[in-house]
Every structure is written in structure tokens, then in C-alpha cells.
Amino acid sequence: DIQMTQSPPSLSASLGDKVTITCQASQNINKYIAWYQQKPGKAPGLLIHYTSTLVSGIPSRFSGSGSGRDYSFSISNVESEDIASYYCLQYDNSPWTFGGGTKLELK
Amino acid sequence: EVQLVESGGGLVKPGASLKLSCVASGFTFSDYWMSWVRQTPGKTMEWIGDIKYDGSYTNYAPSLKNRFTISRDNAKSTLYLQMSNVRSEDTATYYCTPSTLAPFDYWGQGVMVTVSS
Numbered sequence: 001d002i003q004m005t006q007s008p009p010s011l012s013a014s015l016g017d018k019v020t021i022t023c024q025a026s027q028n029i030n031k032y033i034a035w036y037q038q039k040p041g042k043a044p045g046l047l048i049h050y051t052s053t054l055v056s057g058i059p060s061r062f063s064g065s066g067s068g069r070d071y072s073f074s075i076s077n078v079e080s081e082d083i084a085s086y087y088c089l090q091y092d093n094s095p096w097t098f099g100g101g102t103k104l105e106l107k
Numbered sequence: 108e109v110q111l112v113e114s115g116g117g118l119v120k121p122g123a124s125l126k127l128s129c130v131a132s133g134f135t136f137s138d139y140w141m142s143w144v145r146q147t148p149g150k151t152m153e154w155i156g157d158i159k160y161d162g163s164y165t166n167y168a169p170s171l172k173n174r175f176t177i178s179r180d181n182a183k184s185t186l187y188l189q190m191s192n193v194r195s196e197d198t199a200t201y202y203c204t205p206s207t208l209a210p211f212d213y214w215g216q217g218v219m220v221t222v223s224s
Contacts, residue, residue, distance in 0.1 A: 001169070034209065034210050034211070043202060043214035043215060043216055044152075044202075044211075044214055046209055046211060046213075049209035049212075053209075055209065085150065087152055089210065089211065091210045095154055095166075095167075095168040096142075096154040098153070098154070101150055101151075101152070
């Protein structure tokens, strides 16, 4: 199985900050990584797939990049509605595997 | 609007069996692979497995393959997860999710399963 090491586990930010979350895969995943947002008490929602493709309707302050084993997800100009947990998913090799998650909180 | 409604969860004893259902609407169910994903109380996300759009192929996480079975009824737009010999570590919220334009691009509200004696 491909292991996805996501960091940091938690993140504290002020409104307007830029934050970055990283996921490192245990092997090359050929850009097949997606990012999900989960607000408290809600189901996850897809934000980005294939490293950097933004889902329709998702604000452009969300972005993704990376290649090989190393990937990042960023939120520029953090807004209060961005307070949530974020997860990466690799879908290059079955079994598909998630990162451990990052909880974004307001400073 | 895509809707996914899971049901069938609850409190079950270790060793028991349980069948979850997921009724889908708002998209052509029979055109897409469907997956089950679970989230533990500690918030760990785990892909359980998936099933091809016509039901002819299933794929599972190796650790769950012997106890969990995924099936579907395209005429009813319904996905199933048969869980057998459940254990305390199966306690989680279970989600069904299709991969239409991207992996796991829609999610239901989830159904909770608690395994306890």
C-alpha cells in the first residue's frame, strides 16, 4: 500500500493568511492526488484533483501543486469558512489511501 | 442535484453481520464506479473498496477483503456494503461515494456503525 504522510496535523492561521499543507507519498503517484475539505459534522467534499485541477465552484484561493512523491495544498487569504479539516488522497495505485488529515483552526 | 443517502447502521455486537445501503439520485448511477469509505472516531479516513459501474468487478482494501462485500442494484440505484464478523475497529461512519468526473466527487451524509458488546 502507498502511505500518505500529511503534515502538519494541525495548523493555526489568522484571517488573510496563506497556509500550506503537504502530503508525501511512499512512492511516485504520478500526480494522482486529490484534496478534500471536511467541516465539523459534515461529509468531506472534493476541492482539487489530479494535483491542481480545481473542482467547479471552488474559490481560486485554493490551489495544489507537486509531482513525484511530494505534493502541497495551499489556501491563500484564509477566510472563516475555510476552518475545517483537509485530507489528501492518492488514487494512483489501489488501495487508494488517505493522508492523516490537517485541522485548520483560527489563531 | 446529486444525493446519496446511506442507511442500515447502528449498534451491533462483535461477530455480527450488518448490511449498509446507499440510495443514489441526481446522476446516472449505472454509469459510474462506486466506493465505500469510512471514517473512524479518531477521524482516520479509509477506503473500503469499490465496484465497477455494471457490478462485474469489485476491488477491496486487502485488510477488509475477507469480511466486506460490495454489491449494487442499478435498477434501484442502490449500493450495498455487507459487513460480516464485525469488530470494534469497524466502528466508524461509513460513506458511499461515486467517482464521476473525479475520485469521490460526491458524498452522502454517512451512516454510523458502532460495534460494541
